[in-house]
Amino acid sequence: MEHKVGFIGCGNMARAIMGGLLYSELLKPADVIVSARTDQTLHYIQDTYSVRVTKDNKEVAQQANILFLAVKPDDYATIIEEVKEQINKEKTIIVTIAAGLTIEWVQNKFGASDLKVVRTMPNTPSLVRQGMTAFSCSESMNNDEQTLIEHVLNSFGKSERISETLMDSIPAVSGSSPAYVFMFIEALADGAVKQGVSRDKAYQLAAQAVKGAAEMVLETGKHPGVLKDQVCSPGGATIEAVATLEKNGFRGAVLEAMEQCYQKIIELGKQT
Numbered sequence: 001m002e003h004k005v006g007f008i009g010c011g012n013m014a015r016a017i018m019g020g021l022l023y024s025e026l027l028k029p030a031d032v033i034v035s036a037r038t039d040q041t042l043h044y045i046q047d048t049y050s051v052r053v054t055k056d057n058k059e060v061a062q063q064a065n066i067l068f069l070a071v072k073p074d075d076y077a078t079i080i081e082e083v084k085e086q087i088n089k090e091k092t093i094i095v096t097i098a099a100g101l102t103i104e105w106v107q108n109k110f111g112a113s114d115l116k117v118v119r120t121m122p123n124t125p126s127l128v129r130q131g132m133t134a135f136s137c138s139e140s141m142n143n144d145e146q147t148l149i150e151h152v153l154n155s156f157g158k159s160e161r162i163s164e165t166l167m168d169s170i171p172a173v174s175g176s177s178p179a180y181v182f183m184f185i186e187a188l189a190d191g192a193v194k195q196g197v198s199r200d201k202a203y204q205l206a207a208q209a210v211k212g213a214a215e216m217v218l219e220t221g222k223h224p225g226v227l228k229d230q231v232c233s234p235g236g237a238t239i240e241a242v243a244t245l246e247k248n249g250f251r252g253a254v255l256e257a258m259e260q261c262y263q264k265i266i267e268l269g270k271q272t
Contacts, residue, residue, distance in 0.1 A: 020156025
């Protein structure tokens with residue numbers, strides 16, 4: 001891939017994306033430039049990934065034709081104001097990873113209504129190249145540019161192109177949901193520890209079971225309810241456990257959590 005990719009900010013998500021690009025050999029380290037605020041971060045990034053580093057955000061904006069804005073949502077306006085005169089507004093693709101910020105908002109901040117912008121919502125499993133990233137592209141991007149971005153996002157997991165009107169719904173189902181799953185794994189492990197299983201083995205058993213169940217959904221294409229039914233023998237222990245989960249509002253709690261997550265995203269978008 002003959003492109004220069006830049007990252008303004010280099011937290012966990014930026015490192016996951018950068019690691020995926022380099023691991024998949026879509027890019028060479030020399031084709032990546034990263035800015036961060038502290039020398040400690042820059043030294044770590046350079047030692048770990050062998051990419052170019054700088055404290056100068058403008059330098060990154062000048063050199064990258066795919067520019068990831070990997071900063072907190074509250075910092076977007078400030079960063080854009082700092083670098084907006086440095087980018088090539090006809091060629092540079094801006095990639096955002098901030099919840100609640102629309103493509104139009106980013107274009108307005110850059111002062112270019114036809115700016116090429118990709119709005120993404122990745123998740124933390126990207127750190128182990130098992131991410132799920134939803135993304136939307138501005139109308140100013142052609143098919144080749146959209147395919148290019150898809151290849152980039154697939155380098156650290158899987159991606160799904162969706163309408164931007166649905167982007168505020170994505171954090172609840174894939175962006176934030178790893179946190180729910182971690183809580184579920186922790187609860188399963190606690191239950192096993194209560195029954196005498198060692199903590200390390202409990203986490204291993206629970207995490208592998210969740211991973212395997214997810215793979216069954218993806219690989220078989222069967223409805224999760226069908227797969228659940230296949231585990232539940234008549235009068236058996238599993239259906240007893242399922243009935244207890246239903247009695248205690250398991251599904252309802254998940255749905256309510258997702259609704260609260262969605263409403264928070266809407267609120268965050270209004271604050272920008």
